[in-house]
Amino acid sequence: MLIYGLINSAVLALMALGFNLTFGISGVANFSYGAIYVVAGFVAWGLMEKLHAPHLLADAATIGLAAVFGFYLYKLVLKRIRGLVISEVIATFAVSLVMLELLRYIGFIGFRYSLPVFIDGSVEIFDAFVDIQRLLIIGFGIVVLFALYVFTHYTKMGLAFRGIAQEEHTSLSLGINPDRIAAWSMGIGSGLGAFAAVVILPLGTITVDSGYDVLINALSVCIVGGLGSTFGVIVASFIIGYAQTLTATYISSHYTMIVSLVAILFILAVRPSGLLGRQKELEERV
Amino acid sequence: MRRSIALFLGVFFLAGFAHQSSAQQYIAVGVPTSLKLIEGYEANKAAQLAVEEINAKGGVKVGKEKRLLRLEALDIRDGEPGVPVSEALLGIEKLILDKKIYAAVVGNFRSEALLAAMDIYSKYKIVNIGTIAMTPKFQEKVLSDKDKYKYSFRQCLDSKYLAGYIQGLMSHIGKQFGFKKVFIATQDVLWAAGTGQLMEKWFKANGWTVVDFERYPTGATDFSPGLMKAKAGGSQVILPIFDMPTSGILVKQWESMKIPALMTGFISPLMGSKGWSTFGSQIEGSINVPFELGNLPVRAYPPATRFYEDYKKRWKEELQSGHGVAPAYDAVYVLAAALEKAGTLDPDKVAAAVEATDMAGAVGRIKYDAGHQLVFGNDPKTSASAAVFQWRKGARVIVYPEAIADDQIQRPAWMK
Numbered sequence: 188m189l190i191y192g193l194i195n196s197a198v199l200a201l202m203a204l205g206f207n208l209t210f211g212i213s214g215v216a217n218f219s220y221g222a223i224y225v226v227a228g229f230v231a232w233g234l235m236e237k238l239h240a241p242h243l244l245a246d247a248a249t250i251g252l253a254a255v256f257g258f259y260l261y262k263l264v265l266k267r268i269r270g271l272v273i274s275e276v277i278a279t280f281a282v283s284l285v286m287l288e289l290l291r292y293i294g295f296i297g298f299r300y301s302l303p304v305f306i307d308g309s310v311e312i313f314d315a316f317v318d319i320q321r322l323l324i325i326g327f328g329i330v331v332l333f334a335l336y337v338f339t340h341y342t343k344m345g346l347a348f349r350g351i352a353q354e355e356h357t358s359l360s361l362g363i364n365p366d367r368i369a370a371w372s373m374g375i376g377s378g379l380g381a382f383a384a385v386v387i388l389p390l391g392t393i394t395v396d397s398g399y400d401v402l403i404n405a406l407s408v409c410i411v412g413g414l415g416s417t418f419g420v421i422v423a424s425f426i427i428g429y430a431q432t433l434t435a436t437y438i439s440s441h442y443t444m445i446v447s448l449v450a451i452l453f454i455l456a457v458r459p460s461g462l463l464g465r466q467k468e469l470e471e472r473v
Numbered sequence: 474m475r476r477s478i479a480l481f482l483g484v485f486f487l488a489g490f491a492h493q494s495s496a497q498q499y500i501a502v503g504v505p506t507s508l509k510l511i512e513g514y515e516a517n518k519a520a521q522l523a524v525e526e527i528n529a530k531g532g533v534k535v536g537k538e539k540r541l542l543r544l545e546a547l548d549i550r551d552g553e554p555g556v557p558v559s560e561a562l563l564g565i566e567k568l569i570l571d572k573k574i575y576a577a578v579v580g581n582f583r584s585e586a587l588l589a590a591m592d593i594y595s596k597y598k599i600v601n602i603g604t605i606a607m608t609p610k611f612q613e614k615v616l617s618d619k620d621k622y623k624y625s626f627r628q629c630l631d632s633k634y635l636a637g638y639i640q641g642l643m644s645h646i647g648k649q650f651g652f653k654k655v656f657i658a659t660q661d662v663l664w665a666a667g668t669g670q671l672m673e674k675w676f677k678a679n680g681w682t683v684v685d686f687e688r689y690p691t692g693a694t695d696f697s698p699g700l701m702k703a704k705a706g707g708s709q710v711i712l713p714i715f716d717m718p719t720s721g722i723l724v725k726q727w728e729s730m731k732i733p734a735l736m737t738g739f740i741s742p743l744m745g746s747k748g749w750s751t752f753g754s755q756i757e758g759s760i761n762v763p764f765e766l767g768n769l770p771v772r773a774y775p776p777a778t779r780f781y782e783d784y785k786k787r788w789k790e791e792l793q794s795g796h797g798v799a800p801a802y803d804a805v806y807v808l809a810a811a812l813e814k815a816g817t818l819d820p821d822k823v824a825a826a827v828e829a830t831d832m833a834g835a836v837g838r839i840k841y842d843a844g845h846q847l848v849f850g851n852d853p854k855t856s857a858s859a860a861v862f863q864w865r866k867g868a869r870v871i872v873y874p875e876a877i878a879d880d881q882i883q884r885p886a887w888m889k
Contacts, residue, residue: 191697198694297511297793298718298742301751309729315701318729390725391694392742392751394718396554400692435698441661444690 188436190312194321196428197328198387202401203408203420204331205379209257211415212348213369215265216272217257218279220380221402222286227253227381228393229290232300242303246385250378257377261370269369287398300393302385320389327386331379335417348372352415407447411454413464422462426450499543500533500812502805503574505565505590506605507552507582512794516579516604516801517546519780522787523805533809536816542809545572552582552605561586562593569597575818577601578628578804579797584608584664591615591625598820600827602626602807604800607664609633612844623824626845628800628807628836630764630859632664634849636671638762638859639712639738641851642873643676646735649882652710654682656703656734658696658723659714661688668714684708689715696723700732708734716741721752728755731887736760744768745793749867758885760863760872766853767799767835768792769869771860773877774853780835800847803834852876 206220217223227249234245260282268274304320311317339345350358351368359365383401408427412419427450431443454461504520506513524542527533532541549564550556561581568574577594580603581587587606591614594601601624603611609631615622630638646652655676659669666688676683684706687699700723703711711734713723721742727734737760742748744763748756763769766777780799785791792798811826812818832839837853850856851874861873863882872882 188698188701191695195695291509294514296509296514298721298745299747299751299793301721303753307753309731315697316730318725391722392718397692397718432695432698435695436701439687440693440696440699441688441690443693444661 188432190315190317191321192429192432194317194324195432196424197325199404199408199428200421200424201324201328201331201379201383201387203405203412203424204335204417205376205383206402206405207376207409207412207415207417207420208335208379209372209376210409211417212352212372213261213265213269214272215261215269215275215369215373216279216414217373217376218276218402219260219283219286220279220376220405221398221400222283223253223257223377223380224384224401225393225395225398226286226290227384228302228388229295229300231302231381231385231388232393235302242305246382249385250381253381254374254378257380258370258374260377261366261373265373266366266370269366283398283402287395291395295393295395298392298394301391302389302393304389324386327382331382332417332421344368344371404447407451410461411447411450413461416461416463419461419463423450498532498541500535500540500576500818501543501545501572501574502808503565503568503572503577503599504544504546504579504801505549505561505568505577505581506546506579507550508546508548509550510552510582512605512797513548513552513579513582515792515794515798517544518788519784519792519798519802520544520578520805522784523802523809525787526783527805527809533812535812535818540812542805545574547572549581549586551586558583558586558589562589565590565593569593569599574599575820576808576823578808579604579801581606584610587611588614591622594624595621598624600624600626600808600811600820600824602628602804602827604629604797604804607632607635612842612846615844622845623828624820626807626827626841626847628804628839628847629797630849630857631846632668632671634859635739635762635764636668636675637849638861639668639672640675640679642737642760642762642861643672643681643710643712644679645873645875646710646737646882647681650709650735650884652735653680654684654706654708655710655712656684656699656706656708657686657712657714658699658703659686659688660717660720661690662716665714665716669712672712672714691717692719693717694719694722696726697730700726700730703734704730704732708732710735710737713738713740715739718742721748721756724759725752725755727759728757728885733888735882735884735888738762739795741795743864744795746791746869747793749864754867756864757866758864758883760861760882761795761869762859762861763795764859765796765799765836766858766860766877767802768795769860769862769871771853771871771877772879773871774837774858776833777835777837777853799835803836803839806834807832807839 209217231245231249234240306319309316309318347363408423412423430446504517528541532539549561551561584606659665739762767780770778770781814826815822837857840848848856862869863872871879
């Protein structure tokens, strides 16, 4: 239970990190995030299955393409409506609907789309067999977190990211272009979504409907953790991940679906900015 | 000038008449279903294959006239989440009023939509042969007013028959291995949880111990807590009932966690030939129940294999659904035979001819009961039949019913 709870938490964290990064930097709630995740899965599948690209090359290309897509989605669509929160949500959700329903329309239906695991097989840990792909997910989660930390603390662009996140107007006075940084945050956020896809999807199959599930999971974790807070995402992933595993073990799998919803309701009632979010901290104190 | 106008009008009317008579040669058969779900998508293709075969032989002889069939498919989306029943019904009426369909095959996914559609078919006297929705309330509704609902038939198995096959299979496993402990895992949707409940009652009434009954929300991706319960409780059989894409993960985790129990039930993603390439060798040893013959080739029953191969040849790919596809193919043939037998397009007479059907199809012998449900049994020579197969090294080996079985059920390697 401890191991599978940890894996569940890592899956949730990976799903939410990209969404959280984009929101934290640009303020854009990217509702096309789930669609990007699913399209990335299909792109990786196409590269491997149809073009016979090696696994890692296909994954790298998919992540790159997703990042480019996110970057230009901001440049071409979101830049013009930035700051208009409702318009941003409508625009990104519309993009999501177009992408997912287009996939369905052109025939990506059925159960045959899946990505191969990185390493096949399972290992025994404390009397429990765990497949290696699930263990890799934990490893990938740690690597991504470390990479994000290095990026935001030791690179020029990463520092600009933090500057925009902390105070956009002051950053502007220091020569940091907020639109450029926001576009990059969309790109990197989308790339992280694609990364999550190529790591998590080998566990099962790629389906259009999972785009909506991923978006809901990402939103749940981010709302509970606090929108824009990376550490909050990690904490929330552990809380929700273990709560789901404990519910499935001691109550029933039937109730796991409401765990994240209950967590959202509780957080919104008690601390609307989330466990570690600062979006409305001042208003909450007042 | 007058002559030119007269000539023009003459040609115009002749052309119109010619067009009308050409249109009259066709009998339009509607396929109102969820075309973006795999069962609907492939059932439509199967019906198309039957129409092409019939037309290639000159069509259907209705009285003294040969008539060609034409398929009119419409995506009514009732199998997709959130689509209201009313929208599906509007689609069916659109086919009837705009496309002037004479009959319908395949039909609704959702049972409530099927039950509501029966009234529309009755109102317009449309002979319809459904191949997807599985509620036993269909027969009850037909029997509640036989005259009103005489146009509705069902060509696939219903949930009672499905439960019957699983019960037969469990008895078979009980005899072969002496197993008496089961863990039930179903998707948390009405049909799957309902079948699970039926099975739970049956197990308890037949001396089995039900270790637990877990219902998983649609989209679940981690089944480890349930599998650990199954292992801790000493389950010898795991009965899964799922049609969601992520349910393949259950079988993969069963193998990777080395759960010492037979995985035996209904898991849609593992049904088709591509299940092996999608999920890999981790599904080795799992046992699955396709709902009707013809949805997979059956060595002991050549018509099922013939349909399977013809589908593959026509569409350049093997069918992947376990439900509704071979019945859709048969439904068109049932309709064609009824039209020929009735010798007229009078829907009352054609419905009566469908009711009296007794012919061999891809699914087995085709006969309907009093509630217009296709009769299922264990021998395709005397009734329609389901088949149970076990994945072995990438092949689907039929292990039940005994009349068509190619081999005995084998335990997975880690159970031996």
